[in-house]
Every structure is written in structure tokens, then in C-alpha cells.
Amino acid sequence: MSVWVYGEQKSELGLEGTITRKIEEDLYEVFIGPQHPGSGHMRIIIRIDGDIIVEADPDMGYVHRTMEKLAEGREWIKNVPLFERMAIQDACNVTVSYIIALERILDIEPPPRAKYLRTLLCEINRIAAHLYGFGIFGVFIGHSTMYMWSFADREVMVELAERLTGARLTHSYPIPGGARKDIPQDFPQAARKAVRYFRRRLEEYRKIFLDNPVTRKRLEGVGIIPKKIAAELGVVGPVARASGIKYDARLAEPYDAYDEVEFEVPVFEEGDALARAWVKFEEIKQSLRIIEQAVDWLERHPREAPIHDRFWAKSPPLWKKVFEAEGRVKLLPLMANMKLPPGRAMARSETARGEIIYYVESDGKSTPYRVRIVSPSARNAIVFKYIAPGYKVMDLPTIYGSIDYFPPEADR
């Protein structure tokens, strides 16, 4: 068995992988996916020696829908719904950094109300996406009740988002210079009710899932990523935070209203699957705090169009009336064909699975010259290759579920 030569750090980090295709032939090769309940829309080719995984080779691209290329042919704002399809259960978080990149090129700053609105929807999405992750995780370790409960409660958040934006999943909510809609009148009560409900439910989740003896036994000590290796592999989001890396794009480079609201970033030291589940669990609690604060702020401050004056000033008076009545910002037709000044920008935001990065380059036309997306799942995919070997076959779904890998996002 040949071992990778790995620079100077080899002995220090113990990061040794085996070269694919060079391993001994007589090992059992099992193809997990793409039609397999233990993998989503991807395939993991594992080779096992007895019950131990010797090598895992993630075979991605089953959901590669060529977003980067399609974006080069579409107008700036038409790319928002396109990028949203990467992770539709986390739509606002995924697109907000693209919008921020556009705003950086345009050199505008959205009004504070728009910032709070975006933050509100981002956190609602984050909870929904974490619950989605919990549900899939539950099903992966055979716990169907966790799947059903978290999907049932996810509907609460989905409905909240629907009230705010009008769509269950694909909100297309943030737009350059602001947000598309103000909150409806009865939204604060509904949001507070949902927060109260969730605080109660989270206790029950803890009892049936995180503190369940069978679950604990399955998760503890599985898929351990030590801090140094986590940094070396460049994992993001809850995976990194469970390994003791205190990194969150909301802290590192605060966007929207995150520098004004109060929240903590939970960091765990263990780095195993249980710690990753706990990070997500604690993050839901923090998101609830942020939702409360954002709703309070929005209620305290007067309603005004949540969009930059550059776009709003030119709007006809009728549209202002529409906003007064419905809270809906109508877009100028020129926005669809808007030309951006030449320039390059990069922006990051923290989605539920970790940090997403957009590199946007404009050459002065109405379509981007290049958009580069690096999504959290794409960066976490490397975990399969380096962390899964050495664990048992039955640990593979645990690792998969705990890093909350979402193939459409990874493949773009």
C-alpha cells in the first residue's frame, strides 16, 4: 500500500491518504450511491478490508448543473434565482453574499432596514436548513422520529419565510441595494410564537436524539477531525467549529446586521460527529436569539422602503403606493438589464453548512464576466477522502450525515 508523501507536515499531522487506483486489487469495493439510501445525489466508492474502510473516494458531480457557466450568460439579477437552486432549503444565506458582492461593485450600502430584513430571513433559513440536516442525519442512523420531528418543525420556519417573502423555499429575497419586501403587519407576533415554540421543542430534540443512549453510542468518537487537520483540510461551518476552530463568516467579516445583533458562536473541541450535531443544535438557539432581536428592531423602527435610494428614487409614485399598501418593493425594469461598472469583488456569508464565497468579475456589461462560487459542501467533500478511512462501514452514514453534505450545493 503506497502512502502519500505529504510535505513536511506528514509526520506532524498524520494526514496520510492512499492514492486512489493504486491500492491492492483484492479489497472489497463497494459503490455507495447514487441510488442508495446512504448517500444523497452522490457516490462514494469505498474499499473495505473486513469491516474497516481503507479508502473512500467521493465521486461527485451527479447534480452539477453548470451554474458558473450559465451565470456568464445571464443578467446580473437573473442569477439570483439560479444560484438559489444550489441549496434551496437555505436560499437566502446562499444568495446574500452574491448580492453583497454586487453591492461592493456598485459601491452602495443597503439601508439599515433592509439589512435587518435580510438578517431575519437568513436566520430563519439557517434554522430550517439545520433542521433539514438533523432530519437527514436522523434517517442516516436509523432514527426516523428525528427525521419526522425536524421536518415537521421545519415547516414552522418555512411558513414564517413564506409569510415574509411569498415563497416556501426559493425566496429570491435579497436584491442589490436592499430586500424585496417588508414584513407583514402580523409577522412579529407569528415570529415570537415560533421562537417560543422552538425553545420548547429543542429540549425534546435533546432528549430523543442528542441524549438518546443509542444515538450517543453511534456518534461519539466517530469521524474525529482534530483542529490542525481541520484547518489543513479547510473544512467550514459546523464541521470546523466542532473541531475547535472559532471561525464564522458572520464574525470574521460582519455583513448585513450581524455587527449590531448579539449572538454567540458555539465552538466545540471534540471534533466528532456528536460535537457537530451539538454545534448545529446550539446554533439553532443562537438563531432564535437573532430572530427575536431583528423582529424587535423592525417593529421599533418606522416602515420605509428597504432599498437603496439609487433604485427607489426613480420609481413612479404608484409603486410607492404599492409599497405603502402591501409592503412590496416593485423593481425597476432597468434593474433586470442593469449594467455594473467594471470591477472585481469577493464576498462571503455564513450559510447553515458553512461559509460560501463568491468571486464576481464585471467587465461593464449587463452579464457577469466570471462568477466563481465555492460552496461549503464543496469544501467539506474532502472530509470523506481523509477522515472516513479507518472507520467502520456503518460509520460512513454517520460521517456523511454529521458533515451535513448537500450534493447540489457542492456540485453547483
Add this chain to the structure above:
Amino acid sequence: MEGNGGNGGRVYVGNLDKSAKKAKQLVMGKLRIGKAVDWATAFSLWPVHLTTSCCGCEFAATWSPRFDAEQHGALPWVGARQTNMILIEGTVTKKMACAVRVTWEQMPSPKFAIAMGACAIDGGIFYNSYNIVRPWEIIPVDVYIPGCPPRPEAVARAIIELQRKIRKQRVVSKWIEEGWRPDKEYVKPKEDPCSWWRG
């Protein structure tokens, strides 16, 4: 002779095809239980676990407590061999097309297909992508669900539509009598979706 199954005439197994035909004649001709079979299949549409794209989110939500498609007897099942329905969830990429076709061929007849989402109808938002195929080029689709993504109610509705179709057009009992789906042509992909894999 191929393998040990070629002759098929061992004493204790018998000729399965022949005995199956006889049993079919007996059951369908004499007992007339075609209606019961249609009823049973309509309420036992088990979709296979194959998530092709992001509509899988709403697919999962359809079986969540709020919409609970298990009410209608549909239970997502793990292996292709034990199921009789495939639910295409959104875009099918060129790489995934192979998986879709193979899964479809693995499923035992009578089988049904529902295509979910705009992408499964004509590409949807990805209509000009270089890496997608239309599902109807690969498998015969019974019911289409528009929407991007369709709401869970729409998915449940599609299941009910399919149930109605099976019971009204007596798809399954006709399949048993004639050995093929009378309402659907056999779809053969123009180009082999697995060519990238077979090399």
C-alpha cells in the same frame, strides 16, 4: 447455457416462466381479481430512493408529518427491486441519467414514473445548460408536476392522480394480461446514458 440458470428446467424449481403464465391465466381469467390488483397497486406506490436534484427538499417535505404522503400508502423505500414508482426530483444531469436509467431497469414491472419540477419537464431554469437531459428521453413518465420547486401538496396531488389513473385505466391488470404497459410506449434512450461510465 449461461451460468447455472440457463436451463431453467430443474425439478424443484420448474420452468418459472411457464408456471407463471399458467398461474396468470388461472388468476386473471377465472378468478377475475384484476380490480383488486389495480386497487392494491394504487395504494401501494412505493417510490424508490433516488434523489436527482434539489426538488428532493420538497420530496422529503412531502413525506414529513405535515403533508404525510404515507396516508396514501406511498412509502419511500430503499432498494429499486422492491419498489414500483420512481419520482424524478428536478434536473437530471448527464451523469445522473445513467443512474436514473439503471434504476428504472432494475425496478420490477408494473412501474410508474412521476417527473417533478420544471426542470424535469423541459429543463426549467437550466434549459440551456450543457450538462442536463430531459427525463422523458430516458424513461416513460406518467405524471408531470410543474413548479420550481413544486409544493408538497402538488406532489401529493400527483400521487393521487396516478392512483386515479391506475384504477380508471386498469393499468396493472392490463399489464398482467398483456405483459406490457398498454398506455405507455417503451422508451429507449437515443444515446446510451451510461456511455460515460462504460467508456
Add this chain to the structure above:
Amino acid sequence: MDLAQARKIVEEALSGIEARVEEGRGFIEFIVSKENLVEAASRLKKAGFDHVKSLTVVDYKAEGKFKIVYYVSSYLNEDLAGVIVGIGTEVPRDNPKMPTLVYVWRSAEFQEREVFEFFGIDFEDHPDLRLLLLTPQVAEKRPLRKDFIVKEEPIIRTTPPTG
């Protein structure tokens, strides 16, 4: 820490290596020659930039070159976490070859495979340079290069749709 401070740190680390500095909004990047890339990257890593956030390739067809930039940042050093620094190089379009940085930053491994299939850039000494996302037939077309064109319907029709 803001970008100006980060620039100082990187310039200090890269002293002796000729680098062109380009600033964008939200990042700063240093373009070095192909030969110096591995050395420059190793020095950046020693300075605390421990992971690759994004490996971005832009195809400048008119100028006949690819610009390949590794955007790096830090996890272990919390001061550096707030900045994104790019280290990159330019290779000609007709013969794109460059050394791999997998041995410096392991987190670049999958992204280099991705760049290989989308642009056809050959990373010398990459341990496992295979296709990642695409099928061989699609990857042959090198879809993210500018000479691969996908058609898009115009948003404003000049003639009304008929029928």
C-alpha cells in the same frame, strides 16, 4: 485586521519575490510568476494562511491567458481570519501548465481537480488529477473556457412572440 495591514504582512513574507499587487473589493491578490509560485505559497503558509478558500480561474481570452488565484485565509490565527489574500499566477491559454499547490495546501486538492476538468489546466505533480464533476464527454469541451458558449434568450424581445 483590514486589507492594508494584511498587505503589509504578505509583502513582508514575500520579500525577495517579485509580485504584482492587485486590489479588488473585499480581497487583495499577489500575482507572481509560475516559477515562484510554490515558494511564495509556502511562505504565505508559514505566515499563517493555512487554508485555501477558493481557487479561482478567470479566462482572459483576449489577452490569451488564464489567471489562477488561490484565495487563502487563516483558521488558526484569528487575526488573519478577517482578510482574504490571493496568491496566483498567469499561464498562457494554449499550453496551460503549472505546479500544484496540493503539497502546500491540502485543501486545494479537490478544487485543482475541478479546475483541471473545467479549464484543462494541467497541475504538474498533482497526486490524483482525475475528473471530479463532469463526464469525460463533457469535460473534453472544457466548458468554463470562454470559447465554449451557451446560448441565452435575450431578456427583451425585439419582435413579439408569434403563435
Add this chain to the structure above:
Amino acid sequence: MAGIIDLILSIIFYPPIYQLVLVGLTGSLVVVIFIIWFERKATARVQRRLGPYHIAPRLAGLPQLVADLIRYAFQEVIIPRTADRELFVLAPIVATVLSILPIAVVPLTSNPAYWPIPMDYSILVALALTTVSPIFLIVAGWASNNKFSIIGGVREAFVITAYEMIAIMSILSASAAVLTFNLVEIVEAQRIWYILLNPIAFLAAFLSVLMATSGFPFEIPESENEVVAGPFTEYSGLLYGLNMGAAYMKRFAFSILMVLVFLGGWSPYTPGEGILSGYLIPSLIVVAKAAILMMIFSLTRSIYGRFRLDQALEGAWRLVFPMAVLGFGLALLEAYLGVM
């Protein structure tokens, strides 16, 4: 002609056969239909949803399994070209038959006229018969010639090593307490149900039955997230239906054994003369108790995930096996003290 009819009648009314047909086949089918419905409904209730419903709203979806079975019965049966054809077809059939075979030897009444086979070692024979059917799951996994099936079969083999000893030991502890291998004597001796006298053995038996029938914390051979459907991955149509039914029928057979040994058998009722009082009512009581026990078994699905294979084996050998030994020791102590 009359001789042939007599012969056929004598075969049908040969006690083990009619017990097998009446209780084993018909009874277990009814119980399994009810239990699977109960399992799906109870799980749905815990998970705050409805479960099967629209198939028959007035019966709350009770015929769901009937529909599934009819659908399976009329679906194509695919035999892969690479599979071992004979074994592939035979294995599920034999496994299903064998899994209800223990019912053919257990007496369900104290009236000697209706004992299937009057013998003194009925508990031993019944336990011996329960150990045969899992072999055919391994055969099914091997015959499919599919990687997942083979891994599933191997897992089944591992699990067998863990639960078999425990099941035999914990169920035999009752016979150690009464100092007999005759099930009727064991039942008759239970003035107090044996579960109260020896709860440790009951718990061990409960866990071993969960393992034997892929109950939920131990649903490892068919663990879908790694091995799709375990040994049954390649099975379709009727053959899969049989496979799926076999696990529940096995659970039914085990439950009847456990009812006789731990739960007093036909206990509040004293069988009398005649087929109604002597056979039907006591066996109905036993089947009803077994159904209640199976309902308890099925509740674990909604509470637990599944253990890893090595954890299940470790738990079985480190925790449940000593428990079974302890139960056996307790039984011997009780025999010495003459409690029963």
C-alpha cells in the same frame, strides 16, 4: 377414492399440520397484518402524523398490508442472471416456512387431546427449530450474488452468534426453574407468571428476540444506509414479500414461546373438554398475548436508532449474555428453593 380422501383428511388433521395451518399460517398472517399496521400507526402517532389512512378511512388504514402484499404478489419477480437460481428462489420460501415451524411443536393447551406432538422435550425442539431459519437468510444473501446482499448475510451471521445463545439460555431458564423440558408443565407450574419471578431472564429474552428479528436498535443486517436491504437487496415481488413476512413470522413464533414461558400461556383460562374450550379459546389467548408482546416490540422503532454492528455484538456479549446467565442462575436458585 375414499381412501385418498381419508389420507388427505388425516394429513390435514394430523395435529402439527393443523396447528401450523390454523395458528401458524392463518393466525400469524392476521397478527402480522395487525402488527405491521399497529407499528406504522404507532410510529406515525409518535411522529405526529397520520400513517396509512386513505386506503380505508373507516378502518384507519388497516388493510394497508393487504394491498402491499397483493401488489407484491402480482409484481414481476426478477431473478438476476448472475444469481444462483435455485437457491435464490428457494431460500426465502424455506426461510418463511421454517420461521413458523416452531409453532407446529408447541402445545397451546393443557388438554392432551389437542397437543400437536405429545412429547417431553417440546421447548427444546421449538428452540432448535428457531435457530434454523436465519441460515436461509445467509443463503439468500449469498445466492443473490450482490455485494450488499453478501455483506448483509455476513452481518446476519454475526448477529446470530450474538443472540442465539442468549435466547436459548434465557428461555430455558424457565425449564431450569421447573426442572422439566415440557412446555405444558412449565405453563401449568406458573401460579405466578414467570416474568415476575425472573424478570432478568425475560429482559434478556426480550432483547435477544429483538436482535433475532431485526428489531430496531438492532436492525443491522438490513440496515438500509449501508447495505440497502441487506440479504434481500436483489429480491423483488412475491419473494421479497415472503422475506419481509418471514421476519415478522419469526417474531410471532418467538413471541408465542415467550408467552408460554414467561407470561403464563393460556393462564387465566383453564382448558376444558371439546375443541372450543379445549383448543380454540386457550390458543386464542396465547395468540392475543403474543400480539400484545409484539406490539411492545414494535414500539422501539420510534424511539431508537440503530447500533453499529460491533456495538450490538459487544452489548450482547458483555451485557445481555451475563444477564441471561444471571437469569439462569436465578432460575436454578428458584428450583432449589422450590418457588414454582
